Structure formats: structure tokens, C-alpha cells
Amino acid sequence: MxxxxxxxxxxxxxxxxxxxxxxxxxxxxxxxxxxxxxxxxxxxxxxxxxxxxxxxxxxxxxxxxxxxxxxxxxxxxxxxxxxxxxxxxxxxxxxxxxxxxxxxxxxxxxxxxxxxxxxxxxxxxxxxxGNLKKEIERCIHHGHVVDAASKELERVRRKIAVTKQKIQTKLDSLVARNRSIMQAGIVSMRNGRYVIPIKRSHRNHMAGVVHDESGSGQTIFIEPKEVAALQSELNMLYADEACEEGKVLSYLTGLVDExxxxxxxxxxxxxxxxxxxxxxxxxxTFDGNRVQINEQGIIDLREAKHPLIYEKMVALNIAAGSTYRSLIVTGPNTGGKTVTLRTLGLLTLMVQSGLLIPAHPSSRCALFSHVMIVVGDDQSMEQSLSTFSAHMNGIIDILRVADESTLVLIDEMAAGTDPGEGIALSIAIMEELHRRGAVSLVTTHFNELKTFASQTEGFENARMEFDAETLHPLYKLTIGEAGSSYALAIAKRLGIEEHLIERSEQLIHNRYKTR
Structure with missing residues (x-):
């Protein structure tokens, strides 16, 4: 890429x-x-x-x-x-x-x-x-091996339960007999062994092994001699249990490997x-639809929206690639020209990725090898490039690969330079893209480009609708008609002096009259 x-x-x-x-x-x-x-x-x-x-x-x-x-x-x-x-x-x-x-x-x-x-x-x-699922359900429940996983495991666990009960009975008896020398009437565990908390001063009153002592040293934790043998037996049973569980897990692992x-x-x-x-x-999330696709570069998007601004956007109708392959889009700033380019570009990429798009199902999209856009924010502060230079770098990259399977989207063609040279260069670039068969959508404020599009085969004008009375953009694309930037109408509504508006209109009239 x-x-x-x-x-x-x-x-x-x-x-x-x-x-x-x-x-x-x-x-x-x-x-x-x-x-x-x-x-x-x-x-x-x-x-x-x-x-x-x-x-x-x-x-x-x-x-x-x-x-x-x-x-x-x-x-x-x-x-x-x-x-x-x-x-x-x-x-x-x-x-x-x-x-x-x-x-x-x-x-x-x-x-x-x-x-x-x-x-x-x-x-x-x-x-x-095979029977893998059935065997897992028979042997495993909530992340544990169940008793019924094997007869031997079930036998070992029954013995564990009996031995634990014997230990508990012994401990209950010891606690009842030695409550007066205990620091607390609670049996606890130390190093995997049951212990009784005894006051250090009464150490000699209970036979057994000391496994721990309190931080103050006033309490020692003794494993009574009377339960030591049972605890050793219990630990051996736990080892047997782990062995039997391992056999079950090994058996299930074998089934998985198979x-x-x-x-x-x-x-x-x-x-x-x-x-x-x-x-x-x-x-x-945006009521996407499956649209029709073609390899002839024909675009006919109906009631299309940009999926990332779906709720806020007015639906667009965009067409190109059939009777004309180059569309010149005009209209005021903030009128939706750039959004139109981005919508077409993104929906094209989405369709080619197998994604449904927010457009009427009767819409048609084309498959392109290259989908490329040059917009105003291509300006690079780090490289100290002007808007014009940044645009030209992007267009040069496009011209390296542009062919009949290319969708080209250019926002404000040749902006940021001398209008005369910019217009000439814009026309030359658009002619070259058209000669190569690329489908192009270009936004501009230059009247000369509108005239060029209206007089040249394979090119067409389109405008973003604008309410001159309210100065509100309507975000509707009308194909077949050139639009105005509405600069004078906007300036007038904002309060600029009337004589300046009149002088501007005179200059515009004289400019085009002399051509």
C-alpha cells in the first residue's frame, strides 16, 4: 500500500x-x-x-x-x-x-x-x-474434578471425609478439656496442620508439636499429639487424591489431543x-444495507450517510462513473463539500471490506484498487509545507498510481496559490486523471473550473445547496448544476458595508466581462 x-x-x-x-x-x-x-x-x-x-x-x-x-x-x-x-x-x-x-x-x-x-x-x-464434551461434563464441574470422575477418586475422597471427621471429633474434645489454657477457643491451620492456640505459660499441659507463635510470643500454636497421626494419614490421602485427579486430567487431555x-x-x-x-x-447501529457492486467504476449512492456522524448528517445522493467520471463540487464553506468526499471514500472502502453501509439498498458502488483523498489538513507544520505544497505532494503521489481503477478525492483543488496558475494547473491535473480513466471528485471555489466542467465531455458540475436567506447550508448535493461560494451574501448578512458589496459585484462583473 x-x-x-x-x-x-x-x-x-x-x-x-x-x-x-x-x-x-x-x-x-x-x-x-x-x-x-x-x-x-x-x-x-x-x-x-x-x-x-x-x-x-x-x-x-x-x-x-x-x-x-x-x-x-x-x-x-x-x-x-x-x-x-x-x-x-x-x-x-x-x-x-x-x-x-x-x-x-x-x-x-x-x-x-x-x-x-x-x-x-x-x-x-x-x-x-466424539465424546469429549460428554466426558468433560462427567468429570469436571465449575473448574474442579468431581468425585464420580473415577471410582478410585471417589473412594479416596470418602476416606478423606471420614478422616477429617475423626480429626474434628478429636479437636472438639481437646478444646472442651483445655479451654482454660487456650488463648482463644478457635482451631486454626498452620503449615497445613490443625493447631490449637495455647498460652505459652501452659506449654507443658499439652503434648504436641509447636508450629507457630503469635507476634507477641504470648500464644503458641500446637498440633496435639492425639491428632498428629490422623493428620499425617489425611495428608497421605490428599496426595492420593491429587494422583487420582491427575489420572483423570491426563485421560481428558488424551481425548483432547485426539x-x-x-x-x-x-x-x-x-x-x-x-x-x-x-x-x-x-x-x-446505522441501519446498514447491502448495496450492489460493479467493476466498471459506476457510483450511484442514494440516501447515503457517513457512518461516524450518522445521527447528525443529512442523507446525500452521489453519482459518478457512468456518463461522466469527473465531478466538480462547488458551494460555500461549511456547506458539506468535504463531508461529501469523505462519505463517498469511506463507504467505498467499507463496501470493499464486506461491510453494510448507511445507504439505500438500490445504491451501487464500484470496486477500486486505489481510494485516495487529499484534503486541507494535509498541511504539515513539522515540514513547514504550505497548503499548496502539501496538496501537490498528495496529488503527485496519486498521479504515480492513478488508473481506471482509482477513486480520487481532492478537496479545494490548487488552493493556497496564485488563482491564475492554480486554475490552469487544476485543469491540467483533472484532464490527466480523466485521460487515465480515474473516477474523480474535486471541490473548488474557482468559477473557471465550473465553466471547464460544463464545457468538457466526461466532466460534470455539482453543488452543495445553500439557503441564501438564512445563510444555512442545506447539505444537499445537486448534480448537474454549479454552485456559488455565497461569499458576498454571507458578508452582507454579517453586516459588511453595502458600498463594499456593490464594489465587489462591480469588480466581478468587469472581470468576467473582459474575458
Whole structure:
């Protein structure tokens, strides 16, 4: 991608659109798909991506909650499967949740082949993982290995329960007999052993091992001799329990290793569906539609809005690429000319990325290899470039690659220089872009460019409508007519002296009369 192309994507807001789509993803694979998202120039690829987005939007309109897995914990599991690593009970809880979500999505999509054939195909392509889900549910519950996971584990845990009860009975008896020498009537744990808090002055009144003492030294924590043997037995049982749990986890890990490829395939499909539904969710934020696409450079956007300012914007109709490939847009400052360029550029990138757009479904968009914009904020303070120089650098970059598969958007062509030279240079550049077959939209205040467009085949004028009475822009693009900058009307309404307005009108009249 050229530098002007990268800057154009940023200036058009493409990165922000991707961020907005990302906010609707649930999984790390879905986020990865968004990160890799970029405009495509392949017609069938774009058609398929648009169809997928439209299917997702349709399904979301009938059911807001689609059973998609968040895939929490799955990234590390899929990285470690087949490496000899033994998964933990918590890992299997994550895996069980994932497998359950796969099952739910398959069930949900089973009846959606007619409504969403492409998404249905993705879901039905997921692979069978045998009895893995059933065995995880039998052996694991809430991140722990359950008693019924194996007969030996169940036996060991019964013995643990019996031994703990014996210890508790012994401790209760000791506390009752020795309450007078205890610092507090509470049994606690030290180093994994049950201990009783005894006043140091009564150390010799209880046989046992001291495991700790209080900060003041007034209390010592003794493991009574009467429960030491039982505690040793309990610790041995805990070791047996850990061994049996390890056998269960090893068994389940073996099942996972056997279906490694199936799991990875299913995770990829879930991530793909997450990505598609994220596009559908994003489209619903501005009632996006699937539009028609072509490879002939024909643009016909109807009731189009910029998705990042959707609520505030008046819908636009923009057409180019058919009877004319170059459109000269005129109108007052703050009248919406720049927004028009940015809207066309961004919606084009979105469509080529398989995203639905805020436009009427009868709209048509073209596929372009290059979508490039040069706007006023290309001025670089760091490089001390004037507006004109910055514009020229951008246009030079465009001319290096411009061809019949290029969409060129230039705001205020040749601004910031001598009008005479600027006009001549603007016409030469537009002629060259037209000769190469590029589709171009250019904004200007120069009347000469309006005249050029009206008299030259392949060029057309357009204007941003403006209410001269209220001095309010109407943000409506009218194609086929040139507009005015309304500088004198605005100046008059703001209060500039009448004789200055009259003199300005006289100068304008004389200027064009002598030509």
C-alpha cells in the first residue's frame, strides 16, 4: 500500500470503522479477523462478504442474542494441545463451555439454511469431537474434578471425609478439656496442620508439636499429639487424591489431543461467525444495507450517510462513473463539500471490506484498487509545507498510481496559490486523471473550473445547496448544476458595508466581462 493510500484510509476514518466493528466481537479469533480486515478488489470475494454481513443482520433482527462462544481460555488451550502439556480442571471448564457453545450454535443454525445459507455452511462444516464434551461434563464441574470422575477418586475422597471427621471429633474434645489454657477457643491451620492456640505459660499441659507463635510470643500454636497421626494419614490421602485427579486430567487431555484438528477447525469457524455477526451488529447501529457492486467504476449512492456522524448528517445522493467520471463540487464553506468526499471514500472502502453501509439498498458502488483523498489538513507544520505544497505532494503521489481503477478525492483543488496558475494547473491535473480513466471528485471555489466542467465531455458540475436567506447550508448535493461560494451574501448578512458589496459585484462583473 502506498503512503498516500495509508494516509487516505486514516483520513477517511477507515481505522475508526474497524475499531467500531471490533467492539462487537466476542472472541480473540473474531478480533483477529477484524484486525486483518482490508478492502478487496475481487468481485466474488466482496459479494460473498457482503452476503454474509447481510445474513447476520437479518438473523440479529429476529434474535438479538446469537449463541456464540466468547472462547475465554481457548487461545492457550489450542496453542498447547498436542505438545504434551496436561490441561487443568479450569482449562477443561473453558473447553466444556466452548464445546457447549458450538453445540448451541449448530442447533440454532440448523433451521437457518434458507435465511442464512453462507453462515449455515460455516456452522455445519464444524467437526465432530466424539465424546469429549460428554466426558468433560462427567468429570469436571465449575473448574474442579468431581468425585464420580473415577471410582478410585471417589473412594479416596470418602476416606478423606471420614478422616477429617475423626480429626474434628478429636479437636472438639481437646478444646472442651483445655479451654482454660487456650488463648482463644478457635482451631486454626498452620503449615497445613490443625493447631490449637495455647498460652505459652501452659506449654507443658499439652503434648504436641509447636508450629507457630503469635507476634507477641504470648500464644503458641500446637498440633496435639492425639491428632498428629490422623493428620499425617489425611495428608497421605490428599496426595492420593491429587494422583487420582491427575489420572483423570491426563485421560481428558488424551481425548483432547485426539481431536486437535477438529477443535482448531471449530474454533476458526466460531471466530469467523463471531466476525460476521460483529459486522451485522455494527450495521444495525446505522441501519446498514447491502448495496450492489460493479467493476466498471459506476457510483450511484442514494440516501447515503457517513457512518461516524450518522445521527447528525443529512442523507446525500452521489453519482459518478457512468456518463461522466469527473465531478466538480462547488458551494460555500461549511456547506458539506468535504463531508461529501469523505462519505463517498469511506463507504467505498467499507463496501470493499464486506461491510453494510448507511445507504439505500438500490445504491451501487464500484470496486477500486486505489481510494485516495487529499484534503486541507494535509498541511504539515513539522515540514513547514504550505497548503499548496502539501496538496501537490498528495496529488503527485496519486498521479504515480492513478488508473481506471482509482477513486480520487481532492478537496479545494490548487488552493493556497496564485488563482491564475492554480486554475490552469487544476485543469491540467483533472484532464490527466480523466485521460487515465480515474473516477474523480474535486471541490473548488474557482468559477473557471465550473465553466471547464460544463464545457468538457466526461466532466460534470455539482453543488452543495445553500439557503441564501438564512445563510444555512442545506447539505444537499445537486448534480448537474454549479454552485456559488455565497461569499458576498454571507458578508452582507454579517453586516459588511453595502458600498463594499456593490464594489465587489462591480469588480466581478468587469472581470468576467473582459474575458
Amino acid at each position: 502506498t503512503s498516500i493510500q495509508e494516509r487516505s484510509y486514516t483520513r477517511l476514518g477507515y481505522d475508526k470503522v474497524k475499531e467500531n466493528v471490533m467492539e462487537h466481537t466476542l472472541s480473540y479469533i473474531g478480533r483477529r479477523y477484524v484486525e486483518q480486515l482490508s478492502p478487496s478488489t475481487k468481485l466474488l470475494e466482496v459479494e460473498q462478504a457482503l452476503d454474509e454481513s447481510a445474513e447476520a443482520k437479518t438473523l440479529l433482527e429476529t434474535r438479538l442474542s446469537i449463541p456464540l462462544a466468547t472462547m475465554d481460555g481457548m487461545e492457550s488451550i489450542l496453542d498447547l494441545v498436542g505438545t504434551g502439556y496436561m490441561f487443568s480442571a479450569q482449562d477443561f471448564s473453558c473447553l466444556g463451555t466452548f464445546l457447549h457453545s458450538c453445540e448451541q450454535l449448530r442447533s440454532y443454525m440448523s433451521s437457518k439454511a434458507a435465511t442464512a445459507p453462507r453462515i449455515h455452511a460455516y456452522v455445519t462444516s464444524m467437526k465432530d469431537t 481431536v486437535e484438528e477438529q477443535l482448531k477447525k471449530n474454533a476458526e469457524m466460531i471466530g469467523k461467525c463471531d466476525f460476521i455477526f460483529a459486522k451485522g451488529k455494527y450495521a444495525r
